[in-house]
């Protein structure tokens with residue numbers, strides 16, 4: 589069992605008197621070396637939760653602990669938080685006039701100049717930015733600046749790295765690279781990462797554990813594969829996998845037995861085949877998705893979506909046999 593590094597105990601934070609804002613009664617533990625992704629729609633409280641863990645906000649209720657030490661907020665400390673925790677925000681907070689090397693080195697005291705130099709060089713190598721050492725921040729791309737910001741955060745023997753929307757400034761190509769980098773850095777350094785993202789794919793790719801936020805509440809948590817395959821909420825299935833959600837009447841029309849609630853399934857759970865129990869659907873539309881196509885299918889006025897890996901097999905207006913192999917009653 590991994591060692592517990594952060595404990596969040598019943599924390600609440602409301603902005604003004606608006607019930608809808610902030611976060612409500614949230615508790616969980618984080619284990620050393622894990623990557624945690626906080627996922628949720630805009631306004632669900634992701635950033636507020638991250639700030640509360642970091643000690644940036646005064647809590648209305650509850651406590652946050654780094655190991656056994658309480659993380660104090662701005663009501664108690666001039667520089668709130670815990671020295672083992674560092675946050676990289678979307679604006680990176682770099683000194684844009686200074687060189688990359690100096691940005692990183694400036695985080696350490698001058699008491700041991702040799703150590704300071706060594707640590708800076710080591711961290712730049714980890715982040716693959718050693719070749720940028722003498723460049724000014726203004727000469728760097730968004731992705732490069734982000735690596736400098738992470739190096740700066742980690743150089744002081746940080747144990748917990750908090751990342752607020754780490755991929756918001758970069759294009760799709762670089763995003764894949766940065767996701768892989770964060771995974772590699774966490775594995776190499778043993779740092780615990782807590783990140784906030786509005787893109788669930790980040791969490792599915794990177795995280796050991798996902799925390800799903802909705803309306804300021806932590807509604808479920810779990811390993812990406814578990815939470816994807818067995819979500820407890822329609823919201824989670826929708827956020828993580830573009831799920832098809834049918835109400836009871838629609839589900840019954842397709843022969844799916846749902847007592848109350850909804851039938852929920854992902855397009856990849858729909859099998860296009862000719863098995864005895866498959867049903868005939870009309871292809872209403874075909875969406876090109878690169879290495880696969882998504883088919884919009886209809887039967888008895890109910891629309892569902894399915895995945896077609898071999899392009900062009902079924903076309904618009906065709907009739908296909910489809911079997912909803914698995915669905916969840918939510």
Ligand SMILES: Nc1ncnc2c1ncn2[C@@H]1O[C@H](COP(=O)(O)OP(=O)(O)OP(=O)(O)O)[C@@H](O)[C@H]1O
Pocket residue numbers: 603604608609610628629630631632633634635636637786
């Ligand atoms: N400083 C503030 N003052 C008042 N209300 C706030 C403040 N910051 C956030 N809120 C409100 O609290 C709720 C949660 O906001 P938060 O920024 O934590 O959500 P989020 O999930 O990070 O959203 P986004 O993905 O859009 O950044 C929202 O309703 C928001 O309007």
